[in-house]
Amino acid sequence: MSVGYVAIQWSRHKRIYDAAAAVGAVLFVGAWVITGKLMWRGEHALSDEVLILRGLGSCAIVLLHVILAIGPLARLDRRFLPVLYNRRHLGVMTFLIGLAHAALAVGYYHGFGVVSPLVSLLTSNTNVASLREFPFEWLGVGALAILFLMAATSHDFWLRNLGARAWKRLHMLVYIAYGLLVGHVALGAVQTDRGGAYVWAVGVGMVVLTALHVAAAWREAPIDAGRASATPNEAWLDVGSIDEIPMDRARLVAAAGGERIAVFRHKDGFSAVTNVCAHQGGPLGEGKVIDGCITCPWHGWQYKPGDGCSPPPFTEKIATYQVRVIGGRVQVDPKANPAGTPVTPATPMGGEGGHA
Amino acid sequence: MSDPIARLLIAALGLYAAVGGVVAAWFLVRGSRRMDAGVRTASVWFKLLIAPGLAALWPWVVARAGSKATQDDSHDA
Numbered sequence: 001m002s003v004g005y006v007a008i009q010w011s012r013h014k015r016i017y018d019a020a021a022a023v024g025a026v027l028f029v030g031a032w033v034i035t036g037k038l039m040w041r042g043e044h045a046l047s048d049e050v051l052i053l054r055g056l057g058s059c060a061i062v063l064l065h066v067i068l069a070i071g072p073l074a075r076l077d078r079r080f081l082p083v084l085y086n087r088r089h090l091g092v093m094t095f096l097i098g099l100a101h102a103a104l105a106v107g108y109y110h111g112f113g114v115v116s117p118l119v120s121l122l123t124s125n126t127n128v129a130s131l132r133e134f135p136f137e138w139l140g141v142g143a144l145a146i147l148f149l150m151a152a153t154s155h156d157f158w159l160r161n162l163g164a165r166a167w168k169r170l171h172m173l174v175y176i177a178y179g180l181l182v183g184h185v186a187l188g189a190v191q192t193d194r195g196g197a198y199v200w201a202v203g204v205g206m207v208v209l210t211a212l213h214v215a216a217a218w219r220e221a222p223i224d225a226g227r228a229s230a231t232p233n234e235a236w237l238d239v240g241s242i243d244e245i246p247m248d249r250a251r252l253v254a255a256a257g258g259e260r261i262a263v264f265r266h267k268d269g270f271s272a273v274t275n276v277c278a279h280q281g282g283p284l285g286e287g288k289v290i291d292g293c294i295t296c297p298w299h300g301w302q303y304k305p306g307d308g309c310s311p312p313p314f315t316e317k318i319a320t321y322q323v324r325v326i327g328g329r330v331q332v333d334p335k336a337n338p339a340g341t342p343v344t345p346a347t348p349m350g351g352e353g354g355h356a
Numbered sequence: 357m358s359d360p361i362a363r364l365l366i367a368a369l370g371l372y373a374a375v376g377g378v379v380a381a382w383f384l385v386r387g388s389r390r391m392d393a394g395v396r397t398a399s400v401w402f403k404l405l406i407a408p409g410l411a412a413l414w415p416w417v418v419a420r421a422g423s424k425a426t427q428d429d430s431h432d433a
Contacts, residue, residue, distance in 0.1 A: 005394050
C-alpha cells in the first residue's frame with residue numbers, strides 16, 4: 001500500500017507465483033520445440049528459429065487466455081483467488097514473451113534483405129483490401145504495442161498518478177489486444193498454410209473465455225437485479241439472515257443507482273464498506289477478513305471493518321455504511337458515510353451500529 | 357503500405373521515442389519533485405521500471421508537469 005514506492009513488492013507468495021509462471025513458460029516452449037521436431041521431419045522439418053518463435057508466440061497467447069480467464073474464474077470459485085492476486089506480473093511476462101517472439105520473427109523473416117527489417121515488416125504485405133490476405137503482422141504489432149503500454153504502466157505509481165478510472169480504462173485495452181492477437185494467429189495460420197489446428201485452438205479459447213465471462217456475469221445478476229428493484233429513497237436494504245453471512249466473509253448488496261456494498265461478519269458483529277477497493281477497484285466483498293482487516297482479493301490491500309481505514313502506517317480510506325440487525329436479519333443503510341467514518345459493528349443483541 | 361510511408365512512420369515513432377526518453381530522464385532527475393514526491397526517495401530499480409511508461413506517455417507527463425507548475429505559481433502569488 002502507499003508508504004513510498006518500491007520497485008516490486010515481493011512476498012513469498014509472489015516469488016513462488018512468478019517462479020512457477022516462468023518455469024511453466026520455459027517448459028511450454030521447450031515442449032513445443034521438441035514436439036515440433038518430432039512431428040515435422042525430413043523435407044517438412046522446421047528450423048529451430050521457427051519452432052522457437054512459434055513456441056514463444058503460442059506461449060504468449062496461452063498466457064493471455066489465462067490472464068483473461070482468471071477474473072471470471074475467481075468470481076465463480078474462490079479457490080482461484082490466489083491466482084488472481086499477482087496477475088499484473090503475469091501480464092508483464094506475457095509482454096516480454098511476445099516481444100521475444102516479435103524480435104525473432106522480424107529478425108528471421110525480415111532481417112536478411114537490403115531493406116531495413118522494420119520497413120520490410122510494414123511493406124512486405126500490402127493486401128489490406130483482402131480479409132484473407134490482410135497483413136497479419138500488423139495485427140501482432142498492434143497487440144504488442146498495447147501489451148507494452150499495459151506492462152509499462154503496471155506499477156502502482158501509474159495507478160496513483162493516472163487515477164483509478166483512467167488506469168482501469170487503459171488496461172481494459174487488453175481485450176482489444178486479445179482480439180488483434182486472435183486475428184494475428186488465425187490469419188497467420190491461414191496465410192502460411194499451417195492447417196486449421198491454430199484456428200481451432202484460438203476459436204476454442206475464445207468460446208471458453210466468452211463462456212466464463214457470461215457465467216460470471218450471470219452469477220452476479222441477482223445482485224444487480226436487487227439494485228434495479230431498490231428505490232432511491234429506500235432507507236435500509238435487506239442483506240439476508242445472520243446465518244447467510246459466513247464468518248470473516250461478506251455478502252454483497254447493491255444500492256439503487258449506487259455501487260455495491262460488502263457487508264462483513266467479523267467476530268460478533270456486522271460491518272459494511274464499499275465493495276470497491278481504493279487500490280484498483282478490486283471487489284472487497286470477494287475477499288475475507290485476515291488479521292482483523294478486510295483484505296482485497298486482488299492485491300491484498302487491507303481495511304479495518306470498523307472504520308474503513310487501512311492499518312497504520314498506511315493511509316487509505318474507504319466509505320463505510322450503517323448496519324443493523326432486526327429479527328435475525330441484517331440490514332444496511334445505502335447512504336455511504338464519508339471514507340474512514342467509524343461505525344460500531346451491529347450485533348444481533350445490540351441492533352443498529354451507529355457512529356463510533 | 358508504401359515504402360516512403362513506412363519510413364516516415366518509423367522515423368516519426370523514433371522521434372516520439374527519443375523525445376520520450378528525454379522527458380523520462382528529466383522527470384526522474386528533476387520533474388518528479390513537482391508531480392510525485394514519492395519518486396524522489398525511491399530506488400533506482402523503481403525509476404527504471406517506470407521509465408518506459410514515462411517515455412511512452414510523455415505528452416501526459418509534460419501536460420501534468422505544466423499544470424502542477426501553474427498550480428504552484430498561483431499558490432506562490
